[in-house]
Structure formats: C-alpha cells, structure tokens
Amino acid sequence: MRFSFLLLSAGLLLTLGASAAHAQRADTTLIRYSGQLAGQYTSGGVNRTLFSTSHSVTFLRGLHFGAPVTGSFVFGKQDRQLKEREWLLNTTPYYWKGRFRFYGIGGYERSNLRGIDNRFQLGAGPGWAFYSDSLGREVAVSNLLIRESTYFQDGSTRFVSRNSTRLKVAYSYRVFSLNSITFYQPNLQNFQDYRLTQQSTLALRFTPRFAISTTYSYTFEQRVLEGKPTDNTNVTVGVTYSTK
Template sequence: MPFSLLLAAFLLLATCTQAQRPDTTIIRYNGLLTGQYTSGGVNRMLLTTTHSVTFLRGLHFGAPVNGSFSYGRQDNLLKEREFLFNATPYYWLGHFRAYGIGGYERSNLRGIDNRIQLGLGPGWAFYTDSLGREVSASNLFIREATYFQDGSQRIVSRSSLRLKLVYSKGVFSLNSTTFYQPNMRNFDDYRVNQLSTLALRFTPRFAITANYTYTFESRVLEGKPTDNTNLTVGVAFSTK
C-alpha cells in the first residue's frame, strides 16, 4: 500500500478515535423569551424567560441546569414574580438513567418565600435517537422544605414522577415535561407541573416558540390560587 494511503488511513483512524474519546465535554445552551399583553376588560402583561445549559461529559454523564423567571402585572398590580432553578445531574447506561436533583423556587403567586428540594432516583429512556428525540420517565424521591410568606414552613418527602417527550421533524419541534409530585405520607397533598414548548425554527439557532405552562398545588396559603395557566409566544436561541 502506498505511503500516502497509509498516512490517510492513520489520520482518519486518529480523527475517529479522538471524536469518540470518553473524556469529551459538550456544552449546549438554550434560551427562551416569551411574553403576553392584553388590554380592555382586563389589562395584563406577562414576561417569561427560560434558560438551560446542559453539560455532557464522556459517554455516560450529563448535568442539565435550568432556570426560569416570570413577571406579571394585572390592572397595574404585581401578580406574578416566579423564580425557579434546578440542576439534575445524571448517569446513563443504555436505556437506564440514575438522577440526582437540587432545586430552588420562589413564588409570589403561591406565597412561597423559599423552597428547597434535594433528591435522587432512577429513570428509563423508552426511546432516544441521534436527532435528540426522546421518550423517557423517571421517579425521584425528594426531600422538600418550603418557607411561606406568612412565616409558616413545611418539610415533606415527595415522590416526583416525570414524563418527558422531545420530538422534532423538519423545522418543527416539541418539548414537553410533566411532573406529578405527591406527599409520600398524604397523597391528597400533591403538585402537578406541565411545560410544553412548540418551536418553528427559521435558522439553525433561532426559533419562534409557543410556550404553555400549567401549575397546580393542592395546598397553598389562604387566598392564593391553587392553579395557574399561561400561554405565551416568543423567540428562542440555542447552540448545538
């Protein structure tokens, strides 16, 4: 075999080996800004921004970090000022996932000064592919401390069942996550969260999005709503 062909084969093999090194680190970012404005019978303004950074290390480790902030006024009065942050590092092997979670939340809407969550548990990916499409479920056991605006506090253990769907075809993509979190000692005390984002991508990095969020909490302070629904439209920026 000519020397040039041997050299080309060696360079190709080295490139493939380097691309598959187990110590490779990949960072992915996605930012979303949505808003809503209505006037007339009810004057309402709502702005929401969501950011996520995912760190992928080697062949088996990942660490998604997510944060969101919402600000809403109704008839010139502050109604919503919501902040949520969570990190969910995980280990995967085939379809199996092992998750950890750390979360922090503040909510004017539900009268929460501070909420802290720590937990861990298993998960299973029913379907994944090279395009990032995914159908998965996980069930984490979390310890949660909530400090309310009236000075009361509550510390409970919860089961956190999560269903996740990520689908894309052409310029359209759908990302949907649903949480069901009952108190492990009293299943009448539970929380449901649902977030869905439908995106129309018009460049590799920018997309127009429709964002739907729903939150229900069975136990809230007196005078606070148990549920909240928002539907907003905005733009998203992402890297791959």
Template sequence: MFVSSLRWLLVLLPLLFALPALAQKPDTTLIRYSGQLSGQYTSGGVNRTLFATAHSVTLLRGLHFGAPVAGSFTFGKQERRLREREWLLNTTPYYWKGHFRFYGIGGYERSNLRGIDSRYQLGAGPGWAFYQDSLGREVAVSNLLLREATYFQDGSSRTVSRNSTRLKVAYSYRVFTLSATTFYQPNLQDFSDYRVSQLSTLALRFTPRFAVTGTYTYTFENRIPEGKSRDNTNVTIGVAYSTK
C-alpha cells in the first residue's frame, strides 16, 4: 500500500510543480529605458559646438503589445551664434504577432534650423519584420499613413497627408551593436514634396548597460521657409546607458 502510494506521489509531484507555470498567463509588464548623451566640438575654419541627448522608455505588456516613447534634444552653435535647437517627441504603440506589426504614431517637433515652430503628427499602419532574434538583431519595414500639421516661424502653416516608409536594421556582434533607421515621407498629394531622415548608431559596449557610441544623423526637407537650411548632417560621439 505504501509503495503504491509512493509511486503515485512521485508521478504527481512534477505535475504539481508544473501547474503554476502552466497556469501563469503572459500578462507581465516590462519597462525598458535607454539614454544617450553626445557632443561635438570643432575649431579652426568653423567654430562649432553641438550637444545632443536622446531618451526612450518602452512599456512591454504581455506577448503582443509595446508602447515606446522617445524624445531628443539638440543644441548647437556656430561662430558663437545659435544655429540648432531641435526638439523631437514621439510615441509608437504597436501590436505584434509573429512577423506582423501594426503601429500607431503620435509626434511633436520643433526645429530652429528648419524654421519649424511646432509640428504635430498622427498616423497608423502595418509593418513586417523580415528577421528578428533573441539577441536584438532585426530587419523590419513599416508603412504608415500620417496626418501632419506644421506651423513655421515666419507665421505660415500647412497641413498635409504623408506616407511614411521606415526601414529599421539592428545588428550585434560581441561587444558591438549597430542600429540604423531610415524614413522616406512624401506628401501624398505632391510627391516632389518629401522628407528624408536617417539615424545610425554604432555602440561599443563595456558592460550590459553602459556603452560608448558614435552617431550619424541626416535630415532633408525640401519645403521650408526661405533662408533656412533644407538639410543637416551631424556626427557625434557620446555615452549611452540602458536597462534590460
């Protein structure tokens, strides 16, 4: 009798320990943060100082929902005169299942360099991850429809509908991480009116949370107030901190 009971106990014990894992629902909430400080100083032909900082917080809920919020600020002077003072804030909540993604977007922007007093964006659209793994390596494309209202520093304004195509590439090898994001955003009513932006960051990671970074940014916008620069390129060196 005792031997028979012992056999049943040995069979049931693994099941009892497995029940909490089986009953656990994928409803966990994770919060991830990353922050970056970078700068540039040159003298000689052109005296230039540039400071940039970017921060992002991502809320992950369960297995299929995410809500990243990102913000950046850039401040730059040339020959001791203010040239660049850029603000950017956006959120892109998304749903994913397998390779499929669906994004929403809300954004706010100010740009002294391009004469933008304020810009607001709202939109939504699908995306597809061609490759993604547990190391964070990824190749993904998304295509969103945007409604955009821009108020310029000269008092003019305009509201347009845009198509926003994004290519995102992330790759890591040992202590090196490369991430690159490219946007192409034409006006749906006039494809000669478009905007292109590109952000690439190469990070040398010393610890799982701390890295030294080199960042390349490029923006081009062909319809801005007269006298303002249509494009801008920055190369900066800095440090980054992130949580897991």
C-alpha cells in the first residue's frame, strides 16, 4: 500500500513537471494593437492645423520572438498652405533571451517637409534591456547598422550607411504611462552628418482600453534639400486605443 502511494506520488510529480515544462514551451501567438488620433490647432501670428495618426501591431510568437509593425501619418497646414505630409512605416522583428535582444529593421518614409519622395532602410544589430518587468515597463538600448536609400523630390538620390543607436523608456504607474524613444543615427563616413529623432507620449488612461495622450516629437536631419528646414517640433493631444 505504501509502495503504491509512493508510485502514485511520483507519477503526479512527473506529470506536473511535464505540464510546467510544456507550458513554458507553449507555441502561442499573441497580437497586440495600439492606435492614436491626435491633433493641434493654433491661430494668431501663424494659423496652423496639424493632424496625426499612428498605429502599432505587435506579433509575439512563443517565448523569444516578437515583430512590431508601426505606421504613422502626419498632415499639417500653415496659413492654409500644405507644409507637412509625412508617412512612416517600419518593422523591427527581434529575438530576446533574458536581457539580450537582437533586432532587424525595415523602414519606409515619405516627407513633404524634408523633400523626400521615398526612403528605405534595412539593418540589424544587438540590444540590451537594463530593466524590464511583467507590466511592460522597460529601459533598453540597441545599436544597429543600417543601409539607407533616399530619393529626393528634386530627382537626386543618396545612399548612406548609418549607425543607429536607440534608447527606449516605457514606464507606467496606476493610470499614467510614459513611452519615449530616441534615435541617434550618424553617417558612418561623416559623423557630423547625423539624424536625431525623439518622441515621447504621456497618457492618462480612463478605461482599460482608452486613454488621453499628449505626444511630443522632434526631428533633426543635418542634410536636407536647399530651402527645407533641418528640424521640426510637434506637440499634439489626442486619444489612444490599445489592447492587452
């Protein structure tokens, strides 16, 4: 009787262990979505209207693979003249294990503000999460080598190899959340020719899915077409929808 009890206990332990191992190896796919509509209107010395929308879909596969796909569109007028019409689409598939990350990147961009008809980016490189937790809070740095092809509105083209350093900060506390991404991308042949991009979003969540958000974005590009601005700053207020 005692021997049978020991056999039964051992069998239960083996079964539970196998189930736990199986759960850890679960071949699952998760899809997360976030979308934002925002705008800005000012009048006085300069009448300005700005509309922006951004969307993000992240595919999570198993325990170590993810593939965020993000896209944004910005439309802006100053004194009823079209100044901004910006398209941006990129994906950064990655592998992670512990704090280590390895990223790939593919990007596409169009910018009326900077005179860009088409810009394509491809690259890859490592990253490291200094902090991350189950709530999605994270502080991480990545460093990628990218190859960039730009086709300008004046018919000229430019091919550049860049180093792309990214700092990502994601933090949440109760109903507040902060997401910030900063890129520094110098030309590998001339470090004085660089691009800097920074975007921060502060959100106040009033339901599990909806939030009011304020977004600050800044871009600087050392080399642009003659007559085009080298930098641009936008502050917008809008509504964000996201799934878990």
